[in-house]
Amino acid sequence: MAVKTKLGSLAHYEKGGVEVIDDDPKHYVFSNVFEVASKSKPYEKVCVGKNIKNVLEAIRAEGTSPWYTASHDEAALVMDGTVEIRLVKLDQPAARDDQEGTTMLEGQPRGRKMGRIVARRGHMALLPKGSAYQFHADNPGVILLQTLFGPLTIERWAEICQR
Amino acid sequence: MASENQVNEQGYRSFKLGDFTFRRDEYFAHISYPGGTHTLSVDLFLRALMRDVAWGFFYGTVNFDSVFGTTNHYGTVDVFIGLRNEAYWKNNKHFVQTFDSNEIMKVFRNILEDWTNEGFDPFAAPEETGSAFGPKHGSNRPALERARVTAKRMVGAKGDTGLRREADGYTVNRQFADYKPEKLEIYPEKGFEDEVHAFDFFDYLTRSDVTWNPSIVSAVRNNLLCATTEEYQLPVIHGNDRVEWFLQLCDQIDWLVYDGQTGKPRARVTAKAGDICAMPADIQHQGISPKRSMLLVWENGDPSLPDLYASGKLKPYPVEF
Numbered sequence: 019m020a021v022k023t024k025l026g027s028l029a030h031y032e033k034g035g036v037e038v039i040d041d042d043p044k045h046y047v048f049s050n051v052f053e054v055a056s057k058s059k060p061y062e063k064v065c066v067g068k069n070i071k072n073v074l075e076a077i078r079a080e081g082t083s084p085w086y087t088a089s090h091d092e093a094a095l096v097m098d099g100t101v102e103i104r105l106v107k108l109d110q111p112a113a114r115d116d117q118e119g120t121t122m123l124e125g126q127p128r129g130r131k132m133g134r135i136v137a138r139r140g141h142m143a144l145l146p147k148g149s150a151y152q153f154h155a156d157n158p159g160v161i162l163l164q165t166l167f168g169p170l171t172i173e174r175w176a177e178i179c180q181r
Numbered sequence: 182m183a184s185e186n187q188v189n190e191q192g193y194r195s196f197k198l199g200d201f202t203f204r205r206d207e208y209f210a211h212i213s214y215p216g217g218t219h220t221l222s223v224d225l226f227l228r229a230l231m232r233d234v235a236w237g238f239f240y241g242t243v244n245f246d247s248v249f250g251t252t253n254h255y256g257t258v259d260v261f262i263g264l265r266n267e268a269y270w271k272n273n274k275h276f277v278q279t280f281d282s283n284e285i286m287k288v289f290r291n292i293l294e295d296w297t298n299e300g301f302d303p304f305a306a307p308e309e310t311g312s313a314f315g316p317k318h319g320s321n322r323p324a325l326e327r328a329r330v331t332a333k334r335m336v337g338a339k340g341d342t343g344l345r346r347e348a349d350g351y352t353v354n355r356q357f358a359d360y361k362p363e364k365l366e367i368y369p370e371k372g373f374e375d376e377v378h379a380f381d382f383f384d385y386l387t388r389s390d391v392t393w394n395p396s397i398v399s400a401v402r403n404n405l406l407c408a409t410t411e412e413y414q415l416p417v418i419h420g421n422d423r424v425e426w427f428l429q430l431c432d433q434i435d436w437l438v439y440d441g442q443t444g445k446p447r448a449r450v451t452a453k454a455g456d457i458c459a460m461p462a463d464i465q466h467q468g469i470s471p472k473r474s475m476l477l478v479w480e481n482g483d484p485s486l487p488d489l490y491a492s493g494k495l496k497p498y499p500v501e502f
Contacts, residue, residue: 021472023360025431026454034433034451036458041438041447045461045498051428052455066457067426068499069481072404074428074457093335093399093406095382097455105377133370133377138363140383142399144335146376162428164401175502 025139026052027098028158036180049178051076051097055160057178061153063120063163063170066178071118073171075163079155085123086152089113092120092145092165096137099159103143105132106150119168123150192317194295198288199278201260205296207315212249214262214276221246224313227296228416231303234289235329235394238282240480241487242420244465247444251285252420255484258285265420265465267443290325297321304391306412306473309355330396337380344380345388356412356473357387383430386410386475393468395478403482412473420465423486424499425478428457432474439465462490463497 026032031052036043047067054064060080067074079101087108094103108129113121127150135143145151153161165171187195195204202213210226212219229245236243238253247266252259261277263269297303299319300311304327330342337344345351353360362384369377382398386408393415395407411434420441427436429452436450441463450458460466468476489495 021356021359023357023431023472024433024454031455032453034429034453034456037449037451039446039448040440043448044502046448046450046458047498047500048450048456048458050453050455051457067428067459067479069404069424069426069479070483070486070495070499072401072479072481074426074479091334091401093401095406103379105373107373107376130373131370132373133368135368135377135379136364136366137379138365140363140381141365141379142335142382143379144338144399146378149376164399164404164406166401166404173500175500179500179502 026050028052028056028160043180046180047175048180051162052160054178062172064172064174064178065167068167068173071166073119073165073167075165075171077153077161077163079153079159079161080157081155083153085125085127085150086120087112087123087127087148087150088120088145088165088168089115089117089147090166091147092163093142094137094145094153095142095162095164096139097160097162098139099155099157100136100138101159101161102154103135103137103145104152104154105134105146106130107132108148108150111148112150117168118166120163120165120170121168122170196288196292198260198285199280200276201278203292210296212262216262216274216276219248219262221249223296225416227293227301227303227313230289230293231325232393232417234286234293235304235327237286239419240425241422242441242465244418244420247418250417250420253422254279255487256282258282260285265442265444267445293325294320294322297325304394306392308412327391329394330398332397332400335378335380335399336382336385338378339375345385351388351390353387354389354410354473360387382408383475386430392473395476395480405480405482407478407480409476409478410473411468411470411476413470415468418465418467421460421462423481423490424462424497425460425480426457427452427460428477428479429454430475430477432470432472434468434470434474434476436460437467437469441465459499461497461499462495
């Protein structure tokens with residue numbers, strides 16, 4: 019029998035949900051990353067998962083992002099679309115060691131070009147500590163970012179989650 | 182009562198762990214304890230035991246069924262009857278003993294090795310393996326000794342755990358035969374070949390030869406992305422000692438959620454591709470996946486969390502809104 023693997027995308031996603039028996043659906047913080055990205059502005063870092071300091075952010079990739087950096091590794095999983103990731107090794111770290119989460123750089127980063135990655139659906143890229151990175155997408159896509167809670171993290175739980 | 186190491190007429194050894202005695206016959210595992218005997222299908226028992234051993238007792242509680250299980254205290258492990266089942270503890274019918282992790286691991290490994298027959302792989306989906314039943318015939322040590330993937334930084338990064346390649350025997354699973362990987366392009370500048378890294382995560386998952394075995398693929402401090410492929414049902418009912426999160430990457434899993442202390446039903450969560458949800462710290466859950474699916478389990482490895490949740494310093498759910 020032929021199998022059919024069902025993936026989601028910005029253009030087409032189906033959403034499940036929480037059927038409560040004896041609980042509050044809000045406790046499950048249920049959302050969908052494609053739906054969140056479909057309603058976001060380009061490169062808004064919308065928190066879809068939070069575990070104390072750890073976060074997962076859904077990002078709508080569209081056009082060219084600012085340059086970012088972090089004092090720790092981050093990871094980007096492309097959930098939809100094609101995203102170019104440009105990497106620069108910073109001459110001087112731009113984020114303090116105790117600064118957690120993503121930091122936005124003003125203007126262009128100073129340092130050596132490390133290279134670039136063209137990532138598509140299902141690809142995971144390392145955003146190394148001490149580097150600057152920039153995303154570019156000709157068409158809308160979705161990135162899931164593994165990072166720590168930071169000044170750019172946006173929380174809009176009441177808007178994105180089942181209540 | 183069987184004594185330790187006695188071989189029964191079906192060819193299986195029995196095992197003692199404190200006041201527990203474990204014995205099996207052709208179809209069932211029987212667990213005797215001072216209050217009585219609990220019996221469950223040996224197929225279920227071995228699938229659950231495989232996870233408990235491979236995961237090092239995991240985060241929190243691994244319920245083999247609604248009665249028997251283990252709770253990890255990260256150095257010691259509780260082995261229990263009825264501790265997460267209200268009917269047992271309300272009537273004082275539960276039984277718990279605590280063991281050093283190494284002691285219980287040794288006994289559980291011995292049970293697994295002796296009771297797993299040739300052709301049965303407890304990690305495999307039922308459609309992809311032989312039967313656990315019948316009298317003892319052979320063994321399947323290679324299937325029991327798979328190492329759990331624990332990337333330190335990211336799968337495939339320099340010095341880290343490797344990719345899954347066709348040449349190494351990692352073929353695409355039959356249930357992902359229709360999946361078409363996308364082209365990944367990596368263009369490092371000279372001198373940065375080891376630092377510019379990405380990998381085809383979905384392709385990596387399609388080549389998983391096991392089910393219900395979350396393995397770390399990317400780590401940012403205690404922020405751990407654990408990937409797994411799921412088919413049929415989670416062979417344990419996992420009792421959380423912290424909040425964990427699930428991101429469904431394809432297809433569908435339904436999570437049956439029970440109260441962590443009473444075992445009473447609390448919710449059913451249906452997750453489709455792109456859906457993300459939390460499992461609170463005070464629940465037990467079991468997933469069912471009619472078609473093999475890709476799941477990202479997101480864990481917080483902070484060792485202080487179990488005490489913070491157990492003491493009520495942290496609420497059992499992650500966000501208030």
